[in-house]
Amino acid sequence: MSEINDRKLKLVFVTEDDPLYVIRFFEVFFDEYPQDQIEIIGVSVQEAFHEPKWKTAKRIFNFYGPIDFFKLLARYFKVKLRGDSIAKLALAKGLPIIECGSVNDSDYIAKLEALEPDIVASVAAPEIFKKGILGVPKLGCINIHSGRLPIYRGMMPNFWQLLHGEKHAVVTVHEMVPKLDAGDILGTIEWPLKDNDSLDRVITGTKQDGARLMMDVILKMKAGEMQATPLDMTDKQYFRFPQAKDVKAFRNRGHKMI
Numbered sequence: 001m002s003e004i005n006d007r008k009l010k011l012v013f014v015t016e017d018d019p020l021y022v023i024r025f026f027e028v029f030f031d032e033y034p035q036d037q038i039e040i041i042g043v044s045v046q047e048a049f050h051e052p053k054w055k056t057a058k059r060i061f062n063f064y065g066p067i068d069f070f071k072l073l074a075r076y077f078k079v080k081l082r083g084d085s086i087a088k089l090a091l092a093k094g095l096p097i098i099e100c101g102s103v104n105d106s107d108y109i110a111k112l113e114a115l116e117p118d119i120v121a122s123v124a125a126p127e128i129f130k131k132g133i134l135g136v137p138k139l140g141c142i143n144i145h146s147g148r149l150p151i152y153r154g155m156m157p158n159f160w161q162l163l164h165g166e167k168h169a170v171v172t173v174h175e176m177v178p179k180l181d182a183g184d185i186l187g188t189i190e191w192p193l194k195d196n197d198s199l200d201r202v203i204t205g206t207k208q209d210g211a212r213l214m215m216d217v218i219l220k221m222k223a224g225e226m227q228a229t230p231l232d233m234t235d236k237q238y239f240r241f242p243q244a245k246d247v248k249a250f251r252n253r254g255h256k257m258i
Contacts, residue, residue, distance in 0.1 A: 028211035150236035
């Protein structure tokens with residue numbers, strides 16, 4: 001631990017190709033992280049959902065409904081025409097891109113082993129990290145999750161927290177272990193929700209403030225000051241991607257998607 005404290009911490013990010021929301025995390029992190037203490041040695045950007053684009057489009061259409069879907073689609077085409085992407089953002093900051101088909105492929109794991117990262121951080125990575133990659137970084141793999149654990153394990157935690165009338169979205173950074181969303185808690189923030197809110201606002205804000213939480217956690221890990229809290233799985237739940245009935249109930253609470 002002291003050896004890491006005396007040099008820059010070597011960090012690798014694994015994320016998904018999302019130029020609308022996940023990119024907000026990286027806009028903040030890449031601008032604000034202390035470069036004298038953290039060295040980002042690689043960024044891997046994977047396809048979202050690991051499914052054909054038509055299937056993703058259908059999933060998003062069913063989730064948002066026709067009006068909000070086309071609003072989102074217009075926004076998506078606008079950022080695509082500008083060429084906005086997480087990879088472009090990383091390259092503009094002089095950060096290396098590490099090509100990745102699957103984080104669990106032996107070739108990818110070998111690339112990481114050669115880099116000797118201290119931490120591999122998942123930000124909306126679309127895969128479950130298995131034993132091979134979990135054992136690579138010196139200080140472990142960590143993940144950021146926009147929900148209180150273990151209650152809001154699974155997909156779209158901001159949606160479910162709004163639907164259930166929570167007063168705050170709880171952004172959580174935790175250790176990654178073979179079991180999904182079950183590692184020790186490393187840090188949390190409470191992000192206030194409104195009675196009549198929008199999913200767009202909440203996702204954007206939790207991504208931005210989550211970047212600062214991730215920075216704080218990483219710096220504490222580097223300094224050997226992190227006090228991890230074991231996760232009590234007594235009240236665990238797991239949420240899947242919302243269905244039409246869930247979206248109807250969400251709107252009936254007075255919330256908007258966009």
